[in-house]
Amino acid sequence: MSLDEKNWFTEIAEEAGTAFSLRVNECLHRERSDYQDIAVYQTTKFGRLLVIDGYVMLSDRDNFLYHEMLVHPALFTHAAPRRVAIVGGGDCGSLTEVLRHDDVVSAVQIEIDERVTRVAERWFPGLCTGAADPRAELLFDDGIEWMKRAPSGSLDVIIVDSTDPIGPAAGLFNAAFYTECRRVLATGGILVQQSESPLLHLDLIHDMRAAMAEAGYGALATLTFPQPVYPSGWWSATMARTGANLNGFRETAAERRKFKTRYYSAAVHHASLALPPFMQEALD
């Protein structure tokens, strides 16, 4: 069966030999920014859909999975996450989740493409509620350059919420960047980064972890979660800390969190870290 272009948005994952399509009613917005092509579609069942350079970024229906799992495991593992930076994340979804934590006193988002944020503010206002928080600071800058200028020991958590490791985000997946992040993290600080599909991109996860280890992070932990609109429907994030381990999960705080989550819980936090044997073998 073939899908006509008028009624379906299709993303082909060529290296995986797969494609994922969402039925759409209309293209609500499309522009060419200085960096990339940005489009918003109205789907029939997944709410609105944000697409950059032909790659699905998020849908209304299922972005809670990604944003909750990129943010809360790291923030509930850090002993006192007060100063947080988000590299990328221009849709503000991660920023908004970060600011649900009362511990946070400042959250800076460094997105290279201001147009992503402006498009999100217009078409995904629910994701952007955090941007109005007085603790939030929105910068439109190159995250790699910003990190080079950031004072040593000035952050507790760095969240790398980027597109795939091709194009503008390629420089966010190597030891040089991770080394800079390590300098900027205070003692006990945590770096967390989206790390693609456990089924499709195990080599990438392996190489990311190797680069993190090379950059001096002694403790690494990859967690997985479902993400239907991404290739394979299964995604991961990898946490890294200078030091011997990533212990210190504030389980009671997670259980008693005052904000509502749809996917994340203390039990899901533990569960997400239980890697299947095929991943453990590939990553060890």
Added chain:
Amino acid sequence: MSLDEKNWFTEIAEEAGTAFSLRVNECLHRERSDYQDIAVYQTTKFGRLLVIDGYVMLSDRDNFLYHEMLVHPALFTHAAPRRVAIVGGGDCGSLTEVLRHDDVVSAVQIEIDERVTRVAERWFPGLCTGAADPRAELLFDDGIEWMKRAPSGSLDVIIVDSTDPIGPAAGLFNAAFYTECRRVLATGGILVQQSESPLLHLDLIHDMRAAMAEAGYGALATLTFPQPVYPSGWWSATMARTGANLNGFRETAAERRKFKTRYYSAAVHHASLALPPFMQEALD
């Protein structure tokens, strides 16, 4: 972007507003059995693909997720799974996983469509190794009728490995069938059934659990796992037992299992049962 029919197999999940496609080199086999249309494709990246009535059943690459998670949680939760029946499961993948357990003395597979098994034997020989085991019995019969004739208390585990609850499998998702299964299960027996997508079919999971409760199963547990070739890429199975709980996970036996698994482990067993808040709220 549109996908040509020649190079892609596409399954549309109309009610979800999604479609999933696999790039294929050729259609290896196609027939119309007495019950359904059966096709096998050679994909470029997922090995061979089994399709029934246009719905993806399994691929070489990722069926381990489904088969391991349908079988091992139930068998390691039962105290001594000696007598097992599989309703459906004509591809023999579940049967083969069942027979990895030394405790099992008999495993009967009741598949309505013999052609599914014959096609699997030819094109997916790796799934069918269990069929040659002397403990295996392959019947080609209606699972609902077979269950009505089965002696009371004659089974320890019933695995319902069926297609979606439409067409031939519709009768496997209601209280009348579950009541018959309850009669056939011995004390402590477990029924486990594939229960569709947590994201897309939460109403169905709810209704299945309600029908199981109506049929007298006091203990229910739904577990989730990734399954990239199924709609949403996220799937579930639901276990049911007459009695107060589904405790009794033989964790040490699971940890010391003599057979190799790629997804299942004792830790993954626990993790799969940690339901996210949105599921718990919908199922409570």
